[in-house]
Structure formats: structure tokens, C-alpha cells
Amino acid sequence: GAGVSQTPSNKVTEKGKYVELRCDPISGHTALYWYRQSLGQGPEFLIYFQGTGAADDSGLPNDRFFAVRPEGSVSTLKIQRTERGDSAVYLCASSVQGSYEQYFGPGTRLTVT
Amino acid sequence: AQSVTQPDIHITVSEGASLELRCNYSYGATPYLFWYVQSPGQGLQLLLKYFSGDTLVQGIKGFEAEFKRSQSSFNLRKPSVHWSDAAEYFCAVDGTGTASKLTFGTGTRLQVTL
Numbered sequence: 001g002a003g004v005s006q007t008p009s010n011k012v013t014e015k016g017k018y019v020e021l022r023c024d025p026i027s028g029h030t031a032l033y034w035y036r037q038s039l040g041q042g043p044e045f046l047i048y049f050q051g052t053g054a055a056d057d058s059g060l061p062n063d064r065f066f067a068v069r070p071e072g073s074v075s076t077l078k079i080q081r082t083e084r085g086d087s088a089v090y091l092c093a094s095s096v097q098g099s100y101e102q103y104f105g106p107g108t109r110l111t112v113t
Numbered sequence: 114a115q116s117v118t119q120p121d122i123h124i125t126v127s128e129g130a131s132l133e134l135r136c137n138y139s140y141g142a143t144p145y146l147f148w149y150v151q152s153p154g155q156g157l158q159l160l161l162k163y164f165s166g167d168t169l170v171q172g173i174k175g176f177e178a179e180f181k182r183s184q185s186s187f188n189l190r191k192p193s194v195h196w197s198d199a200a201e202y203f204c205a206v207d208g209t210g211t212a213s214k215l216t217f218g219t220g221t222r223l224q225v226t227l
Contacts, residue, residue, distance in 0.1 A: 004156070023161050031212070035217075042217030042219050042220050043203070044217070045214040048213050054212050055213060065134045091138060091156070091157070097212075100162065100207055101144050101162070102215065103128045103156075103159075104156040104158075106154070109128075
């Protein structure tokens with residue numbers, strides 16, 4: 001079956017611009033996670049959804065970052081007023097609710113110039 | 114503070130040699146432990162996991178890991194490395210016990226020489 005997909009695979013934007021990153025989880029997976037992976041680092045947790053609601057957004061670095069999942073499936077990570085320090089690979093993962101096995105997508109590489 | 118440490122940034126082994134990648138964690142209780150592999154251009158793939166029970170766990174691709182509570186370690190091993198094992202390996206923990214988020218180490222890059 002289809003895995004987690006993320007679009008776009010690459011995004012280049014100018015400092016100060018707004019970007020949206022999309023994640024399509026595995027069908028039937030009610031839990032969805034966003035992570036950020038900076039160069040040379042491990043993934044860092046951003047936010048976790050159970051269904052449509054954000055159950056844990058403690059990893060969002062500041063109020064420029066926001067994520068939604070309006071219908072409990074596709075999720076969009078939104079970054080306002082992008083900064084060069086936001087450049088990273090943004091990873092999405094999904095899982096069956098209550099399962100500890102997260103399935104990761106290939107990521108979106110964001111470059112802020 | 115909760116943390117995961119992978120002390121080796123980069124390891125090189127010859128094909129056919131054995132491999133051990135180190136992982137240490139700092140949590141108040143026994144967390145749920147995972148090893149993931151990330152190949153260039155690929156998403157993170159789960160190799161194995163430990164929740165409880167037998168402290169030696171088997172995973173995919175011939176990997177195994179041993180949980181040692183006294184050492185707060187969860188080292189990954191493979192008896193004979195193949196060239197295709199070259200990748201980045203991440204140890205991760207779920208310290209919340211609620212399947213809500215993973216905390217990853219900084220990773221170990223494995224290079225395999227022929």
C-alpha cells in the first residue's frame with residue numbers, strides 16, 4: 001500500500017515569505033506527527049495530532065509555526081515570515097492510534113534564502 | 114532532562130565485519146526504545162523496537178539490539194555488515210509512554226568499505 005507522502009519534496013523560498021508543507025498519511029492512520037531535521041541532527045519533534053486535534057504542540061519553536069489537520073487525514077504545516085534558520089528537512093509520520101510504530105515520509109527539504 | 118546520546122558520529126567497517134552502534138538514554142523510567150535507519154533520499158525506516166520482556170530484540174535486515182537497564186543503553190548490532198547497510202542510524206525513545214512523540218539521537222553515519 002501507499003506510504004506517507006509529502007509535498008513538495010523541495011521548497012526554496014525567500015526570507016520573510018510564507019510556506020505550506022503538506023503531508024498525506026497512510027490511509028487509516030489516525031495519529032500524525034511532524035518533525036524537523038536540521039543538517040547533521042536527528043529529527044526533532046514539532047507537533048502530534050490525534051484525529052483533527054493537536055494533542056501535543058510542545059515542539060513548535062514559536063508562533064510562526066502552525067499546523068492543521070481539518071479532516072483528520074491530510075495535514076499542512078504552515079510557516080509564516082520564514083527565517084534562514086528554518087531551513088531543514090521537515091518530516092511527517094503517521095501511525096495507528098495508540099501504536100508506537102511511526103511510519104515516516106521522505107520529507108520536504110525547505111531552504112530559506 | 115530527557116536525552117538520547119549516540120556517541121559515535123561516524124563509523125567505518127569493512128563488509129563482512131561485525132557492527133555495534135551505541136545508544137544511551139537518560140530517562141526516569143524505562144522508555145520505549147527504537148532504532149531507525151535513514152538512507153539517502155529515503156524516509157526513516159524502523160529497524161526494531163523494545164518495549165518490555167526479552168532484552169535482546171531482533172529486527173529487520175539481520176539487526177538486533179540489546180537493552181541494558183544498568184547501563185541505560187540500547188546498542189544496535191549486526192554480525193556481518195553488507196555494503197547496502199551504509200546509511201545513517203538513529204536511536205529514538207518514547208519517554209512519555211503515550212505513543213505521542215519520539216526523541217532522537219543525533220545519529221551515527223555508517224560507512225562500509227569493500
